[in-house]
Amino acid sequence: MANTKSNYKGVIGVLTGGGDVPGLNPAIRAVTFRAIREGYKVIGIRKGWEGMITIDRSKKLEEQEDAVVLTEQMVNRLGRTGGTFLHSSRTRPDMVKLDRVPDLYKDKYTLDINDMTSEVMLNIDYLGLDYLIPIGGDDTLSYGVHLHSKGVPVVAIPKTMDNDVPGTDYCIGFGTCISRTIELAHELRTSAGSHERFLVIEVFGRYAGFSALLPTMAGAADRCVIPEHKFDIEHLTELMVQDRANNPSKYSVLLVSEGAMFKNGDMIFKGEEADAYGHKKLGGIGDIVSEQMRNISAKYNNGRKIDVINQRLGYMVRSGAPDALDSIVPMAFGNLALDLILKGTFGRLVSLRNGRYDNVPIEVVTSYKKKVDIEKFYDKERYRPRYENFNDKPQLIMTSDY
Template identity: 30%
Template sequence: MKRIGVLTSGGDSPGMNAAVRAVVRKGLYHQVEVAGIYHGYQGLIEGKIKTMEAGDVGDIIQRGGTKLYSARCPEFKTEDGQRKAIEQMKKQGLEGLVIIGGDGSYRGAMALTEKGFPCVGVPGTIDNDIPGTDYTIGFDTALNTVIEAIDKIRDTATSHERTFIIEVMGRDSGDLALWAGLAGGAESILIPEENYNLDDLVERLEKGKKRGKKHSIIIVAEGVMNGNKLAELIEQKAEIETRVSVLGHIQRGGSPTARDRVLGSLFGARAVEVLLAGHGGRAIGMRNHQVVDYDMTEAFTEAHDADMSLYALSKELSI
């Protein structure tokens, strides 16, 4: 290949810029032109494409978000939208694409691959919910953001002797809530992968109070329920007053951790290697601490499972 493209799609995640940088510079190292596609699939349809030099990705590895911007694009899900994108790719002389994003981005990548334009997917999402990889770009940074918030909220919970509910993101995946809850010493963690029991939750709160515990932290994943709804249920059940903090999009921002910078660099470079080897319809991931590439369809046919041993451990340690 002589010319490839790179785009970011879906929700932004810290470390995407590290991946973009790696794609551009790895391509240039192999004397391949790399074009940046701005505003995701929408930009691909509209031809927002620019050839990138090494300097274009300088000083971005430490920045959160994505230099290439991102946008939702319902039009790309249609045959007409995909046709327009292919026309732009032909016009720009692009022979392959690296697509950084989540499962929706992967579906777009697979559609283009099936139409003769090889694409490689790089997992960029704070939710850590892409099957086939142990970690996604952005998860570690978001996790540390949540932990920092838990630590600060615990100070207030301790001072006022209250129970706090902290709602975290993750869509239908509980990884962010689970890891943050364990690392932050939460008394209870509610995740989509495990049915919660309100009676058990209240019993744990009351048991803690009886042994002299004056505050509690409950982490609830957004895929379970809204934090305010959980507060209502607890108050109705046991008349325990709570305070709620919904962390929201603060979890997506911020300078990426060293881990996410390295992960983005490794994944971006591997994606270029896969394209230059003539392969499309592949996804990049980390398995058992090794960078791998695998059939992208696994991301649609397999399920991402939370590590339930961590969930069991969190309950043992929060007695």
């Protein structure tokens, strides 16, 4: 085992997995500051769970490429920036494809799909980790659940711009995502209005439509289609034509979740290749919706087709610096994680529920899929949020599953 204990109370490992979002660096900063001041050592694991299978146990800690001792000076400035300075990956150590097995283990792991959890366990011991704080979405954290079941002291922090981690109303990255979606949608209006067109904007959201629904509620769009309810393109086009006609500037706006599906259709994928969690890359639904709406629009517009401005926001909403929410909530989540460690409480997910910080059993991450409650919050006939019964709802209204 590497000599990492010294005079510290314990050693905490922190990693970020899955897609990058603004707010990850503030969370790492919060964990590091609080841990050091409480007498702990913090080791940052680079590239998410991939970093936990690339450790070379024949080398010293300071010689490792994917493990670094974090200091206050290192994380302080970086805490004000977007992305994750520890880097990230979509690796799942118990399902490593042969071509993703590190060179160090090529002779040992030769199957098409390899379970390298034993290496993770050995590397936890090598690094002297007493506690592990993974920061990620339901995919990344599902492996945290797996390690917890094996006795690893895990405290998880939820992160995903889709806001679909169960057990919490808010995930790091969501605030910046919806703020930037609203901002960019309003900027694109100038072109849509100038040319009297439809504006179709594709946003993230594989299984959950929060990232389309909340900006629409805030006035970023006239309509939105989300993964939880398949839409009729004919009816959608009719509504968009009506919206355009009622707008003095003669344009209308639609937000499309990347996981939205046509009536009697399925999700639109870019290709057949899947990541370690079985997810194929989404993208293209906005293009298809735009083309079909343009062709159908003549039926509801006196025989004249309406042109479309089609924009996929993509990484524009997940890059750059965090907004206020994604600067404050990660600070609180990081400190909540340390509170649990100090109490000796593990196997928990820090959370924000009904406006209050809390924690829940980490197993909730894999217990169900968090989605928009369409009966409460989505008008299936009008393809837009329901604006009713807001009393006693959490701050972001539609994001609670409790």
